[in-house]
Amino acid sequence: MAFIENIGLLSVTPGMIIMWVIGLVLIYLAITKQYEPLLLLPIGFGILLANLPETQLMTQGEGLIWRFYHYGIEWEIIPPLIFLGLGALTDFGPLLAQPRLIFLGAGAQMGVYVTFFSAYAMGFTLEEAATIGIIGGADGPTTIFLSAKLAPHLLGAVAVAAYSYMALVPIIQPPVMHLLTTENERKIKMQKSRTVSDREKVLFPIIATMVIILLIPASAPLIAMFMLGNLFRESKVVERLSDAAQNALMNIVTIFLGVSIGGTMNAESFLQTEAIFIFVLGLIAFIISTASGILFAKLMNVFTKNKINPLIGAAGVSAVPMAARVAQKEGAKADKRNYLLMFAMGPNIAGVIGTVMAAGIFLAMLR
């Protein structure tokens, strides 16, 4: 009799069934369309697990997945470790070769701030608005990091929104790019950048860490790990560490991250009207960031003879390297002999730093 009482099937609610569908859709998109599968597959599965009754998987203090979530996300360990791996994967060469591109990375953060104010105007708290706004930075780990600190109840929705829109960058960005640029602007061929020495590439992470953290101490966990990973890479003397950071470590924490995020998405907390607003606002944030990056490039062109192709401004949205690839593709459509890819990596990488700094500013203001 006790066994019959404990059969989970009897406790299924309609909300849970809806979440099963959502989880299955994410798994489907991950597998068949390859939409950010590294995150959306475990998140989708985690959603299924979180919405099967009586499993105790997310029970505070004892659940398996609760433990992943608590020690990995609540303790803010996983996002910085992902940044360690990202830093080891990142080549700052294209940015150092043309440092002015850092302004495009900064300009593209406009979507974050506009969405922050819009969300606050719509009735979200400052903390919630900041968490929703940071989706516009197109930076998964930063979004998760900020959400866990400021608005943990929104974590599932903002994470799924952020990763979904990152997967949709090739669909979201081109129409915005075409709307805001002329054919001639898209054909602009950029002058070759200067060469970057190995010494510069080693000094950069060290100096950047100190400067950024002195300015915005709250960004330290993410920036420090990002730059440390980059230093592993550029020093060329710790290949084993660089390899571990970008491969084994990154993959391991990604597993825990995805399952944990999915684990928070139970029907009661996710199926609120807020979730729809988050998805809409997140999309708006993305679009505005794309637009502001492009417009910033056009603005810079007023002041310089060495013209910037505005398409690379869209790459300031820090979906690395997806947004850079989109810039390359749209540039090649206008002129097939135009190779914007490495130029676009400049703002793309700068955007990552820009988003982390934006998150740091929010934390400093709101924590």
Place this chain on the structure above:
Amino acid sequence: MAEQVRAPLAGNIWEVIVAVGDTVEEDDELLIIEALKMENPVYSPCNGKVVEVAVTKGDQVQEDDLLLVIDS
């Protein structure tokens, strides 16, 4: 007149489409350079005959490295 075709960006030689002796026309795809997991074709700047191929599949090239020479 010998026309040098140089790498427009850094990457790996994904595929060498033409060979020494081939006749090419302007805008033909000569080879493909892979960078950031994107295939980037390199197009012929002129009509002519390929007289030298300086790279093979798998080579890493920097921007401006010589790829091939066309006699036009």
